[in-house]
Amino acid sequence: MNAETDGTELVEQLLAGKHRALARVITRIENRAPGYRDLVSRLHRHTGDAEVVGITGSPGAGKSTLVDKLANYYREQGETVGVIAVDPSSPFTGGAVLGDRIRMASNVGDMDVFFRSMSARGTLGGLSTATTDAVKALDAFGKDKILIETVGAGQNEIDVVKSADTVAVLVPPGSGDDVQMLKAGILEIADVFVVNKADLDGADRTVQELREMVHMQEDNTATLATGHHGASAVATESEGSDDATGGNDDAGDWDPEIVETVAKDGTGVAELVETLANHRAHLEATGRLAEKARMRYAEEIRNLLRDDVGRLLEDEIERRGGMEELVGDVVARETDPYSVADEVIEPLAECLEE
């Protein structure tokens, strides 16, 4: 094994703080290069100290600019930062991603902000595993803050930001429709809503709509928990970023906070940083941080098992003459899909029960 492919040396260099090694590890993770599993296995014991923030939202919400400003803010506070920008809709690296790289040029000389983009590779669910693994590489490297930036608001994006402890969802102002659409899936994952471009017309209304949505949710929770109804609806008109947590009696609950920013001139970035830190502190105080980590590991194990066993099954299908052959028998009505599945599974089931 030469130096180029030697995982041990690569891991040592990464742990010693070499950004080149970090970049190469992430490339291997992204390409599922031979030996990448072993790399990630070895990194695991060095992880667990980074604070991971996911940032998502529809295109044009200003994520790139905000992530850039956030990274710089952390850097100025003396923290090291890793950014992973994920585009689940694109199978290619390039295009917007190239733009991202240019955008981050202000940090190029400053390697304590390590920027990396990743794109979908066609493997279903593969991107969220790759993101989780890349976060581990950054974590093991010793980055204090890791930002996962992803475009859009579909299931893939939700899966990607699930690798984060805290999730911020960007909402462009004046987007009444978008607030409606957020309700599908995004509300559940948002810890912080960021109304970016807060200087534009419609920002107040968007903040108001988000606030009503959060209170409605909070109200539902309160009703379920105590049978009490209506108090938080009255509080809808109150001001301040902490109003969403004002009525929060249950220590385990966190009602999404709403922060207004103007990323391009840095307005609100300090407040966003504080809110993200508050959420982190909340997670730690309530034990939710450890609980989330446990849930993530369980999901990680299940995802890996599903992928691995999928490959085993494909091999087994090949050994039985291939899918074409099996389907041929089904078409000829000599067998049927359930019987085929039973036959393929049977040896596995027997073997496991031994």
Place this chain on the structure above:
Amino acid sequence: MNAETDGTELVEQLLAGKHRALARVITRIENRAPGYRDLVSRLHRHTGDAEVVGITGSPGAGKSTLVDKLANYYREQGETVGVIAVDPSSPFTGGAVLGDRIRMASNVGDMDVFFRSMSARGTLGGLSTATTDAVKALDAFGKDKILIETVGAGQNEIDVVKSADTVAVLVPPGSGDDVQMLKAGILEIADVFVVNKADLDGADRTVQELREMVHMQEDNTATLATGHHGASAVATESEGSDDATGGNDDAGDWDPEIVETVAKDGTGVAELVETLANHRAHLEATGRLAEKARMRYAEEIRNLLRDDVGRLLEDEIERRGGMEELVGDVVARETDPYSVADEVIEPLAECLEE
């Protein structure tokens, strides 16, 4: 085994044309009742004669009324009809589904239109398997036409209508935004676009937008195939339901047709029936019908294997002390997710390679 649970007798009754047995088989399929796999296995050899049409579209597009009218039209032509209405967004049977049943009351005395609703049961992917199985029951029963009706346009709905040979997508008029949104995933599965409520304002524009979209697609295909560009864009203004296929040189291709209907008074239903029949004839003539069946069986087998092996893995995790225990070791950094996956998979891999 008593008569209530005897699969053999149930299958015999279904094949003998007893609607009660058909209803009970579908209930067992929907509930994954013990022995349902065996039932579906036995039915398989009696399938393959029905024409299966999937009908989807956003809520309010008028699917229910149109399906009702289609079913009646087929019935008047002397064909037997089975309808499966699937609501992937609802975990419950009831509500809209109850409405469906009332809606179908005009056919209640006429059991040659067999109507059945199914809803999601929380199992991921389970609904498309259940739909496929229910279609088999109707097919084996001897229904000439099977209509699968599903609400919405998400991945679940797409999976559900994939059980059909021909897919019709309903588009409400005046919905420029909807036409835009259709582009994500739906365009690929639509064989026929139905602009229902064609008497409303905006219907012409919706037809026009759909036509442009179809021609753009067709144009792209033509460009890819021959390098020729622009001809079908010129044809955008042409009229008639067969214009979309006018420039179709490749016998294997089918460009989605656009049909206008007013379901509530039956306008356009005859034309829709003809278009669906044309698509079916095209599938048969080009060999695509057999090819689609083969692809569906392959996917069916893969889905069943994935579900089965998922259960095996859960059992294996239990045998190793349960997921909590495995995760505990990962949290303690005694092991990591990849190593855990390797350990669980190893015995399966070894056993298969023997």
